Amino acid sequence: MGFLAKLSACIAKRFKAARGGSAGEDDSDDGSDTHGLFFELRALQVATNYFSELNRLGHGGFGPVYKGLMPNGQEIAVKKLAMDSRQGLKQFINEVKLLLKTQHKNLVTLFGCCAEGPEKMLVYEYLPNKSLDYFLFDKSKSPSLDWTTRFKIITGIARGLLYLHEEAPQRIIHIDIKASNILLDQQLNPKISDFGLARLFPGDDTHVNTFRISGTHGYMAPEYAMHGYLSVKTDVFSYGVVVLEIVSGRKNHDSRLGSEKADLLNYSWLLFQSGKMLDLVDPTLKKYNPDEAAMCIQLGLLCCQQTVVERPDMNSVHLMLSSDSFTLPRPGKPAIQGRVGRWTTTSTSAFTNTDTNASSTSGGMTKVLAGSSFVEDDSRNSISYSSIEEGR
Numbered sequence: 001m002g003f004l005a006k007l008s009a010c011i012a013k014r015f016k017a018a019r020g021g022s023a024g025e026d027d028s029d030d031g032s033d034t035h036g037l038f039f040e041l042r043a044l045q046v047a048t049n050y051f052s053e054l055n056r057l058g059h060g061g062f063g064p065v066y067k068g069l070m071p072n073g074q075e076i077a078v079k080k081l082a083m084d085s086r087q088g089l090k091q092f093i094n095e096v097k098l099l100l101k102t103q104h105k106n107l108v109t110l111f112g113c114c115a116e117g118p119e120k121m122l123v124y125e126y127l128p129n130k131s132l133d134y135f136l137f138d139k140s141k142s143p144s145l146d147w148t149t150r151f152k153i154i155t156g157i158a159r160g161l162l163y164l165h166e167e168a169p170q171r172i173i174h175i176d177i178k179a180s181n182i183l184l185d186q187q188l189n190p191k192i193s194d195f196g197l198a199r200l201f202p203g204d205d206t207h208v209n210t211f212r213i214s215g216t217h218g219y220m221a222p223e224y225a226m227h228g229y230l231s232v233k234t235d236v237f238s239y240g241v242v243v244l245e246i247v248s249g250r251k252n253h254d255s256r257l258g259s260e261k262a263d264l265l266n267y268s269w270l271l272f273q274s275g276k277m278l279d280l281v282d283p284t285l286k287k288y289n290p291d292e293a294a295m296c297i298q299l300g301l302l303c304c305q306q307t308v309v310e311r312p313d314m315n316s317v318h319l320m321l322s323s324d325s326f327t328l329p330r331p332g333k334p335a336i337q338g339r340v341g342r343w344t345t346t347s348t349s350a351f352t353n354t355d356t357n358a359s360s361t362s363g364g365m366t367k368v369l370a371g372s373s374f375v376e377d378d379s380r381n382s383i384s385y386s387s388i389e390e391g392r
């Protein structure tokens, strides 16, 4: 039996036992090459001081996250996932398999999992500097993100996404790129978290609800938000929003700023058109590199183009960011969000066939979400439809 098959079998057995079924007499597969990936519930209880409130790092759409300390001094973050159903089991297995195969310096590392009780847990490396939004949107903290650090974060997220889209064993579309899903390590290097976790939800409703809770709405590409059209360019759009947030130090929507400035994409576009795009730069930044800042704003706008094919792929984004001299295409008007839940898109054909060409160069298999389960689409590499509600 291969490693992943053993892992699946092992997790399945534990789920079965947790549900009260007969798991079989022995758990000896723990001693195989899956050894070390499973954390005993008891060990995690001790590490987190019995999931004490003091150890609680926060609460996301999947449940609470706790800080833990292992006897060897290793700090961990334990994400408790509430799921009991068979559907949940299948997704949990998919997810753990997927995460174990993805290793990159700009992705949060999964150490292992625990599947002993009704709640399943994922055990990650602990990142001490919280998430990007914690710094970025707090005027007292944002000065600690100087321009060099911000540019490093913009580049690092691009590297992580390039890995997920092009270099991972199977293509992964994150779907939920946003400032709160970018964790920062000791040196403020960015690490993408929560990749693929949305797929762990057992039901479509919960899945959609998660988007609501996380406030991901402002980051969603219009063709995905309105039609469930999912491709790597879905992530590119969200990445563009995050880039503009990093440069400007503000959220993608802030009604306190007045109608002209409230929508970040709209405001960035207005400034770009009038040749004043550097007015967008976060006023708390004492110094910044104007060429880099201008490039990032233009890049952010390009990533947020309404027409899918006009958005660059992450390979191009990475090239633009790492090259000394790169002429960026002039962006058109980005997809601008109208009143909450609606997008001012003009054409549905804009995203239907052109993107197939745009992303078919890389080949390989894509793993995307359709409803509540994984779909492997090897005929084209990017297209799937999900059941997200229209017009939220």
Ligand SMILES: Nc1ncnc2c1ncn2[C@@H]1O[C@H](COP(=O)(O)OP(=O)(O)OP(=O)(O)O)[C@@H](O)[C@H]1O
Pocket (backbone or CB within 6 Å): 057, 058, 059, 060, 061, 062, 063, 064, 065, 077, 079, 108, 124, 125, 126, 127, 128, 130, 131, 176, 180, 181, 183, 193, 194, 210, 213, 214
């Ligand atoms: N590996 C980690 N190290 C340190 N803190 C973490 C880690 N993972 C998550 N956290 C913290 O735990 C909290 C909850 O994280 P989680 O990823 O579950 O939710 P979220 O991203 O805030 O929201 P959502 O799940 O709706 O997207 C956040 O404050 C986050 O900073």
